[in-house]
Amino acid sequence: MIKHHPKFALLKSFVDGDLPASLAAGIAIHADMCPICQQKVAHLTEQVAEASFEQDLFHSAPILGNESLSETSEMNFDDIISQITATDDIAPAKIIADERLITFKGMQYSLPHTLHNMDLGRTAQIGKLSRTRINLGEGEIHTNLLHIGPGGSIPEHTHKGFELTLLLAGTFADEQGEYVAGDFIMLDKRHQHQPATEHGCLCYTVANDALHFTQGINKLLNPIGAFIY
Numbered sequence: 149m150i151k152h153h154p155k156f157a158l159l160k161s162f163v164d165g166d167l168p169a170s171l172a173a174g175i176a177i178h179a180d181m182c183p184i185c186q187q188k189v190a191h192l193t194e195q196v197a198e199a200s201f202e203q204d205l206f207h208s209a210p211i212l213g214n215e216s217l218s219e220t221s222e223m224n225f226d227d228i229i230s231q232i233t234a235t236d237d238i239a240p241a242k243i244i245a246d247e248r249l250i251t252f253k254g255m256q257y258s259l260p261h262t263l264h265n266m267d268l269g270r271t272a273q274i275g276k277l278s279r280t281r282i283n284l285g286e287g288e289i290h291t292n293l294l295h296i297g298p299g300g301s302i303p304e305h306t307h308k309g310f311e312l313t314l315l316l317a318g319t320f321a322d323e324q325g326e327y328v329a330g331d332f333i334m335l336d337k338r339h340q341h342q343p344a345t346e347h348g349c350l351c352y353t354v355a356n357d358a359l360h361f362t363q364g365i366n367k368l369l370n371p372i373g374a375f376i377y
Contacts, residue, residue: 149328150181150182150184150328150329150330150331150332151327151328151331152327152331152332152333153178153182153184153185153332154175154178154185154332154334156188158171158175158334159175159185159188159189159192160192162176162189163189163192163193163196164196168284168286168289169284169286170282170284170286170289170291170312170354171312171354173262173263173266173291173352174312174314174332174352174354175189175332176262177260177262177263177314177316177352178314178330178332180260180261180262181260181329181330182330182332185332248263248264250268250280250293252271252278252295252297252350253273253278253295253297255295255297255348257316257317257350259293259316260316260352263282266283266284267282267283268280268281268282268283268293269281269282269283272375274371274372274375275300276296276297276298276299276300276301277294277295277296277297277300277372277375277376278294278295279292279293279295279375279376280292280293288356288357289354289355289356290355290377291352291353291354292352292353292354292376293316293350293351293352293353294313294351294352294353294376295348295349295350296320296343296344296345296348296349296351297345297348298345298346298347298348299345299346300344300345300348301342301343302342302343302344302359302372302376303342303361303363303372304340304341304342304361304362304363305340305341305342305359305360305361305362305373306337306339306340306359306360306362307335307336307337307339307355307357307359307360308357308358308359308360309336309337309355309356309357310334310335310336310354310355310356310357311334311335311336311354311355311359312332312334312335312352312353312354312355313333313335313343313351313352313353314330314331314332314333314351314352314353315327315328315329315330315331315333315349315350315351316329316349316350316351316352317329317349317350318345318347318348318349318350319345319346319347319349320343320344320345320349320351321343321344321345322341322342322343322344323341323342324341337360340362353376355376355377358374358377359372359373359376359377360373361373
């Protein structure tokens with residue numbers, strides 16, 4: 149059962165269209181997996197639509213003069229129908245692939261629909277970690293598919309910036325407990341953890357700065373930090 153969800157403010161920013169593509173995609177994927185957040189997003193979207201409609205109605209009111217709202221609505225509806233039927237050139241419907249698969253070290257995963265049309269880079273590997281960059285062109289914000297093989301872990305670390313980890317498949321655990329597919333985990337410099345997985349997992353990750361390792365000789369762990377970020 150999913151226990152970790154985006155905060156309300158993040159959901160509101162998602163509905164308002166104020167998030168970068170990387171975080172917006174993360175929320176869209178989570179909402180597809182989580183009925184609770186799906187309902188929240190639908191409710192917020194409805195509120196935004198109602199507010200937008202009322203605002204448009206308010207701004208158009210002075211133009212109406214003595215013309216009734218019903219007459220104007222009927223006129224607009226007729227105009228819309230005329231535009232739709234003005235041409236016989238109908239664009240063919242786009243066929244959306246039902247499945248997009250990705251494989252890490254012999255383990256195959258089906259990607260969420262939100263990621264189907266995103267440009268994926270080549271897969272790189274270091275130990276039991278595999279990473280495929282998702283090329284969104286967001287500068288310092290890096291987005292990845294991160295796979296941790298069975299028995300793998302990431303050394304104990306904290307974060308210089310923010311880090312979103314959305315678990316797509318499998319499970320992993322840290323000092324706070326176990327995470328399952330759909331869990332939306334938002335961390336920053338206040339958090340310190342060491343994720344580990346028994347059977348392997350696939351994560352969607354977004355970060356705007358490198359990890360800061362808190363154990364061992366940091367210089368020796370820098371390649372892992374750069375790899376994950």
